[in-house]
Amino acid sequence: MRNKLLEYKNVAARFHTIEGTTSTLNDIDLTIYEGMSLGIVGESGCGKSVTARMPIRLLPEPTFKVTHGEVIYHRDGKPFDVLKAKQNGTQINSIRGKEISMIFQEPMSSLSPIHTVGSQMRELIMQHSDMDKKQAKAHAIEVLEKARVPRASDVYDDYTFQLSGGMRQRVMIAMAISCNPRLLFADEPTTALDVTIQAQILGLIKDVQREQNMALVLITHDLAVVANMVDEIAVFYLGYIVEHGTTDDILKNPKHPYTKALIDSIPTLHSTEALKPIKGSIPDPYAKITGCPFSARCEKVTTRCRVEVPPFVSHENGHKVRCFEA
Ligand SMILES: Nc1ncnc2c1ncn2[C@@H]1O[C@H](COP(=O)(O)OP(=O)(O)OP(=O)(O)O)[C@@H](O)[C@H]1O
Ligand SMILES: [Mg+2]
Incomplete structure (x- = not known):
């Protein structure tokens, strides 16, 4: 028996903007089980990122509105409808980045350019654990090593603008797994990278998934990318799973x-x-x-x-x- 982790139940969602109303997601039915890997594939604009951001409420509400359905996160054996919680309330804050985390397509949009790698990681780790500064630093370096960051203790003191694209993506992965999440969304994690680095980063994500026994949702517009990476594939088209x-x-x-x-x-x-x-x-x-x-x-x-x-x-x-x- 596989244990359910996250369920989308008949979800429909819209953006209401001055240009009109979109029909961004329609009748989305999807179950993510503990430890599984799922690929979400489809062309640009079909709703892949919105699907990933919805459970951790990283969308501009109330411009974005779920008009139908539920998104259920199974926590400590209990179902919890994430859409009913306050967007930045304690419940969502305790899930976002800790239990469900995310690697973004463009690392610089989620890494701060004015803080060192270490201070960003330490803050995240301390927010979600009872570690003190020293313990959080040791843990951050350990996680950077897990993400195959060479000279991890030096990189800990670097600013993100000092790093190459591939290294930033490794730091992003290290941040994303630093709180030992149960589910990792990797949203186009390699599109900004050249092909050899792309293969290394995908290999790293797969290794980390196995080592940490976490569920992985890999989002891409490229079916060839997910072929060797995931157990299941959901193909999206215009906001529908087809x-x-x-x-x-x-x-x-x-x-x-x-x-x-x-x-x-x-x-x-x-x-x-x-x-x-x-x-x-x-x-x-x-x-x-x-x-x-x-x-x-x-x-x-x-x-x-x-x-x-x-x-x-x-x-x-x-x-x-x-x-x-x-
Ligand atoms: N901030 C926003 N305001 C208005 N509409 C939005 C916004 N973000 C997304 N959308 C709408 O939701 C649709 C799906 O967007 P989403 O970002 O999920 O696409 P995607 O499949 O991730 O595409 P890509 O491959 O380009 O990243 C878009 O076509 C757009 O209509
Ligand atoms: Mg996207």
Whole structure:
């Protein structure tokens, strides 16, 4: 039996801005279990980051509003609806960065340029534990070493602007795991890095996940990145999960036309065939969409697809697909 850690139950969410109302998330149903790894994949703007930020309430409320559903965090065996808590109240503050933590795409947006690596880490550790300054420093250096930061005790005294991109990302990982979280969201952790460093950082995230036995949600627009990293994949399109299954099922037996198109658009080194890009583009976030979110770009579209949203249907082995034709 797998223990549930975080559940999204029929979640719908909107942004209300002066330009209008978005339909950012629709009918999101997703369970993250203890220790598992999940990849969230989809094109820009499909709701990946919002999904990750929602449980730790890192979104601009009340511009952002959950209009339906629940996000349940299982804490000490008890379900807790994170959406009912105060955004910056003690309950959320005790989860954010401690039990659920996050690695961001751009480390400089979450690391302070005016404090040393050490003082930022120490503050975070002391906030979430009863360690004193000296103990927190020793722990921070230990965690930097875990994140394979060379000369960890020197880097502890460095400012983040003194570090290379890859090293900043390692520091970010060290910060994210410093309080021993149960769940780590890694939101496009390597897109700003060159490919060799990217592979090292992904390897590091995977090692750390195993060592700490924490759950991992890896977010990327690149299906090839998650292929060797995660147990399960959820494919997002325009705020809907269109397919969810084991990594094997998604890659070897994709059922949704969007997933198939994503797989076809992965470049391979030895292929002589031309790449098949996905036709069309993602519509304006304020546009009103009826029917299947993918209908405007789908080659198998029927009249029904243009008027009705397909339900999220379970197939064998827990493989779920949102498509009338699957
Ligand atoms: N601060 C905001 N104000 C208004 N709308 C927003 C805001 N942040 C996100 N959105 C809306 O939510 C949608 C999903 O955004 P999100 O950041 O989750 O996309 P994403 O899948 O992470 O994309 P990317 O791959 O570019 O990071 C966007 O298309 C946009 O309409
Ligand atoms: Mg994003």
